[in-house]
Amino acid sequence: MSKNIHPSAVVEDGASIGDNVKIGPFCHVGPNVTLGDNVELLSHAVVVGHTTLGAKSRVFPFASLGHEPQDLKYKGEKTTLTIGDNCIIREGV
Numbered sequence: 046m047s048k049n050i051h052p053s054a055v056v057e058d059g060a061s062i063g064d065n066v067k068i069g070p071f072c073h074v075g076p077n078v079t080l081g082d083n084v085e086l087l088s089h090a091v092v093v094g095h096t097t098l099g100a101k102s103r104v105f106p107f108a109s110l111g112h113e114p115q116d117l118k119y120k121g122e123k124t125t126l127t128i129g130d131n132c133i134i135r136e137g138v
Contacts, residue, residue: 048065049066049068051068055072055073057075057076060076060078060080062074063079063080063081064083066083066086067084069106071088071089072091072092074086075111077093078098080098081098081099082100083101084098084099084103086104090104090110093111093112094111094125094126095124095125096110096111096126099129100130102130102134103134105134105135106136108135109138110128
């Protein structure tokens, strides 16, 4: 079970991190996040909320996943984000 977490990354208690995960510099992983095996977060990626990221997925710099929706109908209810295996999430998401 190998994890490569950069010293400047923040991985909060409660996060579930799979095998062979790489978390780059200045990333933030919240307490309710699940990262599958072989996930890679490049620098400055943020994954929070009740978010699951499938195996072998990659998140590029400055992507921000799992925050509150931007929908005007959102009133604070619990939301989830589930991303499948082998996905590529690029900058600015």
